[in-house]
Amino acid sequence: MDRNVHAIELYAQDRLTSGRAAAALRVRGARADDAERLAAIWNTEAVSTLNTTDTEPRDPGAQRAWIASHSALYPVVVAVSEDDEVTGYAALTPYRPKPAFLHTVEDSVYVDRAWRGRGVGRLLLGHLVELGGALGHRSMMARITAGNAASRALHESLGFRLVGIEEAVAFKLGRWLDVALYQRRW
Ligand SMILES: CC(C)(COP(=O)(O)OP(=O)(O)OC[C@H]1O[C@@H](n2cnc3c(N)ncnc32)[C@H](O)[C@@H]1OP(=O)(O)O)[C@@H](O)C(=O)NCCC(=O)NCCS
Numbered sequence: 592m593d594r595n596v597h598a599i600e601l602y603a604q605d606r607l608t609s610g611r612a613a614a615a616l617r618v619r620g621a622r623a624d625d626a627e628r629l630a631a632i633w634n635t636e637a638v639s640t641l642n643t644t645d646t647e648p649r650d651p652g653a654q655r656a657w658i659a660s661h662s663a664l665y666p667v668v669v670a671v672s673e674d675d676e677v678t679g680y681a682a683l684t685p686y687r688p689k690p691a692f693l694h695t696v697e698d699s700v701y702v703d704r705a706w707r708g709r710g711v712g713r714l715l716l717g718h719l720v721e722l723g724g725a726l727g728h729r730s731m732m733a734r735i736t737a738g739n740a741a742s743r744a745l746h747e748s749l750g751f752r753l754v755g756i757e758e759a760v761a762f763k764l765g766r767w768l769d770v771a772l773y774q775r776r777w
Pocket of ligand 1: 636642643699700701702703706707708709710711712713714733734735736739740741742744745746748
């Protein structure tokens with residue numbers, strides 16, 4: 592009983608801390624000089640986890656080119672702490688390279704490991720949802736490795752709906768992976 596009460600208090604404290612962390616963050620557009628930081632966040636996930644089907648690391652030059660390739664219609668945003676540290680980033684990219692898909696976008700969201708569970712992902716993805724609507728996009732898609740519970744829960748909490756599972760479509764780190772396809776419509 593005592594232990595339960597203690598657990599509830601700890602949980603409440605966590606939520607309070609999360610709230611403060613998220614409140615202290617601001618979102619801005621990504622700049623070329625964010626490239627090194629974005630590459631560091633990205634490379635860990637691409638190279639050593641099953642959180643994404645991407646596999647290739649980016650050097651700062653490749654990351655700068657990636658930022659530059661995003662036009663105003665497909666923004667990249669970063670969440671910055673009070674100390675000016677980039678804690679995570681998120682982007683919209685075209686879903687298919689065909690004119691008919693101009694207003695269907697795919698999102699990506701990456702949070703530095705040290706900042707996870709503190710509201711950064713929700714802040715970034717929520718911001719992209721607002722931006723995407725304002726830019727006139729019609730659908731936002733997310734392709735998430737099926738075992739990535741955090742990303743699936745984050746997307747579901749922001750109104751994304753599971754529209755299908757692609758079975759064993761990606762091979763990474765010695766495993767065949769299912770990919771869950773999510774959609775949010777404006
Ligand atoms: C997925 C990711 C972006 C979430 O960012 P985050 O800042 O840790 O998430 P938040 O603190 O904003 O949490 C928002 C919601 O996400 C979900 N969530 C976050 N971490 C979770 C976890 N470990 N397990 C289950 N759900 C989780 C919850 O629904 C949470 O809402 P709640 O706090 O009300 O319960 C982050 O874990 C990450 O960068 N992962 C590695 C890269 C990645 O998987 N990117 C997505 C590729 S599709």
